[in-house]
Amino acid sequence: xxxxxxxxxxxxxxxxxxxxxxxxHPILEDNTLVCLxxxxxKLKAKKAKRIKSDNVPIMxxxxxxxxxxxxxxxxxxLGGPCTxxxxxxxxxYSDHKVNNKHSVLQMGLIGMSIKGYPIFAIPKKNKIxxxxxxxxxxxxxxxxxxxxxxxxxxxxxxxxxxRRREKSKEKAKMLLYLENENKKGKVSDKEVHLYKHNGIxxxxxxxxxxxxxxxxxxxxxxxxxxxxxxxxxxxxGGYNSVSIKTKxxxxxxxxxxxxxxEKTSKKIIDTPHKIEYTKHINPQDPTKYRMSQxxxxxxxxxxxDIVENYLKRQNNEI
Numbered sequence: 001x002x003x004x005x006x007x008x009x010x011x012x013x014x015x016x017x018x019x020x021x022x023x024x025h026p027i028l029e030d031n032t033l034v035c036l037x038x039x040x041x042k043l044k045a046k047k048a049k050r051i052k053s054d055n056v057p058i059m060x061x062x063x064x065x066x067x068x069x070x071x072x073x074x075x076x077x078l079g080g081p082c083t084x085x086x087x088x089x090x091x092x093y094s095d096h097k098v099n100n101k102h103s104v105l106q107m108g109l110i111g112m113s114i115k116g117y118p119i120f121a122i123p124k125k126n127k128i129x130x131x132x133x134x135x136x137x138x139x140x141x142x143x144x145x146x147x148x149x150x151x152x153x154x155x156x157x158x159x160x161x162x163r164r165r166e167k168s169k170e171k172a173k174m175l176l177y178l179e180n181e182n183k184k185g186k187v188s189d190k191e192v193h194l195y196k197h198n199g200i201x202x203x204x205x206x207x208x209x210x211x212x213x214x215x216x217x218x219x220x221x222x223x224x225x226x227x228x229x230x231x232x233x234x235x236x237g238g239y240n241s242v243s244i245k246t247k248x249x250x251x252x253x254x255x256x257x258x259x260x261x262e263k264t265s266k267k268i269i270d271t272p273h274k275i276e277y278t279k280h281i282n283p284q285d286p287t288k289y290r291m292s293q294x295x296x297x298x299x300x301x302x303x304x305d306i307v308e309n310y311l312k313r314q315n316n317e318i
Contacts, residue, residue: 024105025106025126026104026128027105029044029058031124032122033110035117035119036082036120037074037117039070039071039074039081041064042068045063047099048060061088061092065088069084072113082113083113083114086113088119094131106122171199177220181205187205
C-alpha cells in the first residue's frame with residue numbers, strides 16, 4: 001500500500017513591501033553596475049537629466065536595459081562575455097516616473113545580462129529617495145504554504161493507482177460513446193448524466209465489451225486482427241476465420257490474425273462473418289485432405305461479443 005505523506009505547495013501572495021531605506025535611492029549615472037564576471041555597465045542618462053543629486057542625473061529602466069557592458073571575463077566555453085543588459089527586474093522600479101518610465105532603485109540584484117547572468121547594483125547613497133512601486137509576486141513577496149495530501153512516494157505507480165487510472169480511462173471512453181449515441185438521439189441527456197455522475201449505464205443501450213473498441217469520435221471500431229486472435233483461442237476445431245468488409249474489399253483473417261486473402265466484393269457486407277470449414281481426409285491416404293466451406297453465417301458485432309465471452313468462460317472452466 002502506498003505511503004501517505006504531507007507536502008507543502010508554495011502560494012505567492014501580493015503584499016506591500018517596505019524595504020530598508022538604503023534601497024530607496026535611485027541609480028544615478030555615476031553608479032556602478034556590474035555583471036557576475038566583473039564587466040561594468042556603461043550608463044548614460046538621457047530623459048531624466050533635470051532630476052539630479054549633486055549634479056548627477058538619475059537613470060530610467062529603459063536606459064539601463066540595453067546598455068552596453070565592457071570588461072566581462074566570462075570564457076567562451078560558458079557562453080562568452082556579457083555585452084548588454086537584457087532586462088531590468090520590475091521589483092526594482094520606484095513609483096516615480098518620467099515619460100511613463102520608472103527610475104530604478106539600488107536593490108542589489110537588479111537585472112540580467114544578455115547571456116543570462118545577473119546584473120548587480122553596488123549601493124551608493126545620494127540625496128534622492130523614491131518609494132517603491134507596488135509589485136506583484138516579487139521575490140520579496142510573502143510565501144504561504146498550502147498543505148495537501150499526497151499518496152505515493154514517486155516512481156512507479158502502485159497496483160491500486162494503476163487500477164484507478166485504467167478505470168478512469170475506461171469511463172472516459174464509455175462516456176464518449178454515450179455522448180455520441182446522444183447526438184444520434186439513441187440515448188437521452190438524463191442517461192448520459194446518470195452515467196457521468198453515478199456510473200449507471202442506460203438499461204436499453206448495449207455496453208461495449210472493451211473500451212479499446214471505441215474510437216476517438218465515440219464510434220465503435222472493430223479491430224479485426226485483435227478479434228481474430230481472440231477467436232483463435234476460443235472457437236473449437238481450428239478451422240474458423242473471420243471476414244470483414246473494408247470499404248469495397250472483403251478480407252478474411254485466419255487463426256493467427258493475419259490476412260489470409262483479400263478480394264474485391266461487389267456485395268456490401270455490413271457485419272462480420274463467421275466462416276466454418278470442414279476437413280475431409282482421404283480414406284486411401286490419411287496424409288491428404290481437402291477443406292470445404294461449410295456454414296457462412298453473418299453475425300452482428302453484439303452477437304460476436306456474446307459468442308466470444310461464452311466460449312472464453314467455457315475454456316476457463318475446463
